[in-house]
Amino acid sequence: MTTTIEILNPTFARVSGQELRKAPFPRLEEGTKVRIGFLNNQKPNTQELLALVESGLREHYQVESRTFFKGDAAHPAPPEVIEELSRFADVAVLATAD
Amino acid sequence: MATAAFMPLAQIESKAWGWQVPIARIEHPLGGVPTDRLGSRAREVVEYFVSQARGQEGGRAGGTAHAVGEPVLSVPSDPWAFFDFIQSKGWGDGLPVLPPTPDRVERMLRSAGVPADAFVGFIPPEKLHCTARDVAANCVLAGLPDAAFPVVLAAIRAGLQERFNLLGVLATTNPCATTVLVSGPIAKELGMNAGASVYGPGNRMNATIGRAVRLALQNLGGAWPGPVDKSTQGSPAKYTYCFAENLEESPWGPYHVDRGFKESDSTVTMIAPEGPHNMHDPASTSGDNFLQYVIGSMTHCGHNNLYHRGDTFLVLCPEHATMLARDGYDRARIRQEIFARARVPARAMGREAFEHFTSHWPRKEKIDFETGTLSIVDAPEEINVVVAGGPGKHSSWLPTFGLTYSTIEKL
Structure with a gap:
C-alpha cells in the first residue's frame, strides 16, 4: 500500500478571477471596406509575410492598411503605438509568434 | 498568427492578458525561409482571417483566464515515487x-x-x-x-x-x-x-x-x-x-x-546571460595587455549584445582584477576602454544577418557593411564589472539576452 503525504502545490497561484474575454472579430462580407493594422515585430520575414497577407486579403476586401512597429520582438509594443493602431484599424494582426 | 511550434506560447500570452484572441496557425519556421516560400504561410493566415470574418462574433469565452489548481496535494511519501510524481x-x-x-x-x-x-x-x-x-x-x-x-x-x-x-x-x-x-x-x-x-x-x-x-x-x-x-x-x-x-x-x-x-x-x-564565456589569459603581465585579451574575447558574433540593447557583465578573477587595478584601471576606465575598442567588423556577420539586424537598428550610428564595425553595447555604463572566482587566470564574460537590463534589489 502506497503511503502519502501532503504538499503545497508548487504551481498554485491565485487566479485573478478575471473572466476570459473573446476578442471581437468584425463580420466582413466579401468586398467590404476594411482598415487593417499590421504590427510588425521586426523579426526576419515578418514584413514580407505581412505584405503577402495584405495582398491576399485584397482579393476579399477593399483593404486600407498601415503597418506599425513594435520596436523589438521581445517587448510589448509601446502603448502609444497600440493607441495609434487602434484608432486606425477595424481589425489588426497584432502579433507574430515564431 | 503563430507558427505551429509557438502556438502554446501565443495562447498563454493571450490568456495572460485576459483575452481569447483568434490566432492563425502557420507552418514553422518563419525566419530563414526563402521569401518565395512564404506564400503558403500567407494563405494560411488569409484563409483563417476570412473564416473568422464570416462566422465569428465577439462575446464571452467563458471561464477564467487561468486554470485553478488545488493548493494542497496528496503525493507519494516514498522519495523516488515523489520524484517521479513531480517529473510526471x-x-x-x-x-x-x-x-x-x-x-x-x-x-x-x-x-x-x-x-x-x-x-x-x-x-x-x-x-x-x-x-x-x-x-x-x-x-x-x-x-x-x-x-x-x-x-x-x-x-x-x-x-x-x-x-x-x-x-x-x-x-x-x-x-x-x-x-x-x-x-x-x-x-x-x-x-x-x-x-x-x-x-x-x-x-x-x-x-x-x-x-x-x-x-x-x-x-x-x-x-x-x-x-x-x-x-x-x-x-x-x-x-x-x-x-x-x-x-x-x-x-x-x-x-x-x-x-x-x-x-x-x-x-x-x-x-539574463548565456552561460559564462571563459577568458583564459595566463600570460599577460600588464593590465593593458590583459584588457586587449578581454576585448579580443568579446569581439565576435553569436551573442545578442552585439545587435540588441541591454547590459553585459565582465566577471574578473581576482588575479586579473588585481593586475588591472595595479596598472591604473578602475571600473570606469575598464568600461570606457571596452566600449571604445571592442568592435566587431560588420562583415563578420555575413551580409544577410547584418542587413536584418541593422534594418531596425536601435542605435544612432550608421554602419557600412564593408568597412564598418559594431560596438558590443550602447554605452560604457552597460558594461558591469564584478570580481568573482578563485586562484588562476580565468575570467569570464556574461553576454546577455540583449533585450534585458540587469536589475537590483536590496535585501
Whole structure:
C-alpha cells in the first residue's frame, strides 16, 4: 500500500478571477471596406509575410492598411503605438509568434 | 498568427492578458525561409482571417483566464515515487526534489519573518497572483536552506522590474538563464561561494538559490521548457546560475556601490546571460595587455549584445582584477576602454544577418557593411564589472539576452 503525504502545490497561484474575454472579430462580407493594422515585430520575414497577407486579403476586401512597429520582438509594443493602431484599424494582426 | 511550434506560447500570452484572441496557425519556421516560400504561410493566415470574418462574433469565452489548481496535494511519501510524481507533472527540472510539506514551507516563511500571503508579484507569462508561500514551496522543492529564502524573494522581485523583461527572458529562443549575483555581507553570512568554482558545482547555497529562482519562475509563471520556454537549445545554466561577488579580493570595492547602494548593503542582482564565456589569459603581465585579451574575447558574433540593447557583465578573477587595478584601471576606465575598442567588423556577420539586424537598428550610428564595425553595447555604463572566482587566470564574460537590463534589489 502506497503511503502519502501532503504538499503545497508548487504551481498554485491565485487566479485573478478575471473572466476570459473573446476578442471581437468584425463580420466582413466579401468586398467590404476594411482598415487593417499590421504590427510588425521586426523579426526576419515578418514584413514580407505581412505584405503577402495584405495582398491576399485584397482579393476579399477593399483593404486600407498601415503597418506599425513594435520596436523589438521581445517587448510589448509601446502603448502609444497600440493607441495609434487602434484608432486606425477595424481589425489588426497584432502579433507574430515564431 | 503563430507558427505551429509557438502556438502554446501565443495562447498563454493571450490568456495572460485576459483575452481569447483568434490566432492563425502557420507552418514553422518563419525566419530563414526563402521569401518565395512564404506564400503558403500567407494563405494560411488569409484563409483563417476570412473564416473568422464570416462566422465569428465577439462575446464571452467563458471561464477564467487561468486554470485553478488545488493548493494542497496528496503525493507519494516514498522519495523516488515523489520524484517521479513531480517529473510526471512537468514541475521539476530533471533533478531530485524535496517535498514542500506545509510544515516545511511554514518553517521557511517563519525563519524569514515573511507572511505567507505577502504579495510577490504577477509572474509572466501567465501573470498569476503569487505570494511568498507559493515561492517558498518552490524553494523547498529546490532544497533551499531556510536562511536563503530572502535572497530568492529579492531575486524574483528584481526579475519583476520592468527593465529586466522577464517575459522575454523566460520565453525567448535565446539560451539566457535567470542568474543571481549576490553582493554584500549576506553572501558570507550564508556561506555562499565567491571563490574557486564560483559558478559551481559544489556550494549548496549557490546551487539552490539559482535553482529555486528557476523553479519558482517556471512553476508559478508557467514557463515550461518546450511549449512556453522556447529556448532553441536550452542551456545547462538554466538548471541553476548563481554566484557571489568576491569582495575580499576585489580591488574596487563592492559592485553594488557602483549601482548606488551603500557598502554595508547586501543586494541581489538579476541578470539574463548565456552561460559564462571563459577568458583564459595566463600570460599577460600588464593590465593593458590583459584588457586587449578581454576585448579580443568579446569581439565576435553569436551573442545578442552585439545587435540588441541591454547590459553585459565582465566577471574578473581576482588575479586579473588585481593586475588591472595595479596598472591604473578602475571600473570606469575598464568600461570606457571596452566600449571604445571592442568592435566587431560588420562583415563578420555575413551580409544577410547584418542587413536584418541593422534594418531596425536601435542605435544612432550608421554602419557600412564593408568597412564598418559594431560596438558590443550602447554605452560604457552597460558594461558591469564584478570580481568573482578563485586562484588562476580565468575570467569570464556574461553576454546577455540583449533585450534585458540587469536589475537590483536590496535585501
